[in-house]
Amino acid sequence: ILNVEQSPQSLHVQEGDSTNFTCSFPSSNFYALHWYRWETAKSPEALFVMTLNGDEKKKGRISATLNTKEGYSYLYIKGSQPEDSATYLCAFYNGNTGKLIFGQGTTLQV
């Protein structure tokens, strides 16, 4: 993997459903993996920043896991609510270049 890739591109779920998204990133020069939430007409806001292989973070109904060896992270939303509707972005921080590179995002509609 040379770029940051997210799947699916978009998702439509019913209120109360649990869902998850995937972020794939390069396994070399890893320094940190960020997750952001971007609501329409607002700026992206950070959900999590993860640095260690096996990291798990949780904020309310949203959680994330990290596997740096295979280059992927999952974001989980439990019991989706209409206010969870947004685009979820992951970003890979390259420790060698200092670049913060974003994936194309997953747009969730509840």
Place this chain on the structure above:
Amino acid sequence: EADIYQTPRYLVIGTGKKITLECSQTMGHDKMYWYQQDPGMELHLIHYSYGVNSTEKGDLSSESTVSRIRTEHFPLTLESARPSHTSQYLCASSDRGNTEAFFGQGTRLTVV
């Protein structure tokens, strides 16, 4: 609340004009970034900075230039605007790579 500001929020300008998009942060962050986003597309890194007097090009080639004379200020300049520069430009800053980035409200640029 993030203390990072971009001006103007919206700008419509004629072809050939020189423009500067302003980005300022009051958090004392060393790292600053400029991203370009076309409608429905992803955020593309066009410039970034490690600190004062440091500027680097991002992954997306851009005709714009940046400067970092002061920690808090990271302006982006287009010497001669063209319709292909029409896009949204987002500025962000962070303390380090393993801390969250804070984003400005963005500048929506239209070149006619």
